[in-house]
Amino acid sequence: MKAVVLAGGQGTRLRPYTFTVPKPLLPLGDRPVLDYILAQLSRCAVTEVVLALGYQAELIRAYCGDGSRFGLRIHYVEETRPLGTAGPLRLCRPLLDPVAPFLVTNGDVVTRLDFAKLARFHRDCDALLTIGYVHHSYQSPFGILELADERVVGTTEKPTFVYPVSAGVYCVSPEAVALLPADTPTTMPELADRVRAGGGTVAAYEIKEFWRALETRDHFEELSRDEAALEALQRP
Numbered sequence: 001m002k003a004v005v006l007a008g009g010q011g012t013r014l015r016p017y018t019f020t021v022p023k024p025l026l027p028l029g030d031r032p033v034l035d036y037i038l039a040q041l042s043r044c045a046v047t048e049v050v051l052a053l054g055y056q057a058e059l060i061r062a063y064c065g066d067g068s069r070f071g072l073r074i075h076y077v078e079e080t081r082p083l084g085t086a087g088p089l090r091l092c093r094p095l096l097d098p099v100a101p102f103l104v105t106n107g108d109v110v111t112r113l114d115f116a117k118l119a120r121f122h123r124d125c126d127a128l129l130t131i132g133y134v135h136h137s138y139q140s141p142f143g144i145l146e147l148a149d150e151r152v153v154g155t156t157e158k159p160t161f162v163y164p165v166s167a168g169v170y171c172v173s174p175e176a177v178a179l180l181p182a183d184t185p186t187t188m189p190e191l192a193d194r195v196r197a198g199g200g201t202v203a204a205y206e207i208k209e210f211w212r213a214l215e216t217r218d219h220f221e222e223l224s225r226d227e228a229a230l231e232a233l234q235r236p
Helices: 033-043 057-064 088-095 115-124 188-197 217-225 227-234
Strands: 002-007 048-053 073-078 102-106 109-111 129-139 144-148 151-156 160-172 202-206 211-213
Touching: 002 033, 002 088, 033 057, 033 102, 033 109, 033 227, 048 057, 048 088, 057 073, 073 088, 102 109, 102 115, 109 160, 115 129, 115 160, 115 202, 129 188, 160 188, 160 202, 160 211, 188 202, 211 217, 217 227
Parallel strands: 002 048, 002 102, 048 073, 129 202
Antiparallel strands: 102 160, 109 211, 129 160, 144 151
16 A cells, blocks of 8 residues: 655744754654654555655655665655645656555644555545544634624523544545646645546545644644653554
8 A cells, every 4th residue: 555645845833943844854752753654654554655745855855765664665756836735646646556546644644543444444435535534623712692683692602613624634546636737736625626526526534543733833842742642653
C-alpha cells in the first residue's frame, strides 16, 4: 500500500517556530512530527510513501533520506508554487499505482488511526474519495437568540455545537486524481465537489483512534506537554 504525505506548507500559524524549521520537522517530545506520521504508516502495512514538499524541502529530504530507517521506501515531489491540499496529488501520480487507491495525510496530523482499515472501508464503499473525520465541539462565547421577526422567542446561553470536521486524512482512487486540473491550485473540498459532480462517491470515515492536528502554536504546545499522549503515539 502507498501513501502521500502533504508536507509542503509554510506553517505560518506556527511562526516563529517555522521560520527556520519546516512544520513536519518540528520536535514533538524527542522526535519530529513527521517521524510519528511515517512510523504509523509503516505499522499499517504502508510500504512506500511520497512526500509532497515545498517550503524548506531540502531539510525534509536530508532528514528522511530513502526511508529505509522507517521501514519504507520514500519518494519525493516538489511544488514550484503552492498547489493547495489536493493539487500536489497530480505531481505524485507517476509514483503511484495506476489502479489502486492510496492514502493521503497532512504533514501536521498525528494519529493512531488504522490506515489499513480506512483503505478497506474506501474499497467497500466503492468510493473515489474517502475523507477521514472527527467530531469537533465548539462552544459559543455568546448567548444565542431565537427570533421570530422582532420578537425573542427563546434563548440558549453559550451553547455547545458538535460538527464532523475533516481530519486531514484521506483515501483516494486514481480516478479522482484524474479530475484535478493541471498546474492549478486545488483544495480537497474542491476535489470532493468534482468527484460528486462526476457522479462518484465521496465517503466519510470516522476516526475513533487518537488524533491531533498541529495547526497552531496552541495545538502544538498543548500536545508537547501531554506526556501520556506522546507515549501512546510511540507504542508499537
